Amino acid sequence: MQITVHAAKTQLFKLIEAALRGEEVIIARGSEPVVRLVAIPKTTFKIGLLEGRVTGPGPDFLEPMDADALDLWEGGR
Structure with missing residues (x-):
């Protein structure tokens, strides 16, 4: 489904529900897809x-x- 930004503003809840059902929702500026x-x-x-x-x-x-392990933890070599 592709929808314009203007229409998406008024139908956001419906678009979220569609995405949760697994539908592909594309939001476009004019005819150019910009967001999925x-x-x-x-x-x-x-x-x-x-x-x-x-x-x-x-x-x-x-x-x-033990002393060797503690030395390694404290940055010793």
Whole structure:
């Protein structure tokens, strides 16, 4: 669907709904297409994504670092 900027101003809600349904919405100045209106895909965050794939004990972040590792973190070589 191609629509002019002037018409898009008055029909923005309808254009957003069309883009959410997957329709291609092009906004044009006169007859020249200048903008494509697209929906932003929804992303989901899944907790436990690596559950069962990572084995063994993880690092203990409450234990002090050894001197060599601490030196690297502090910019030493």
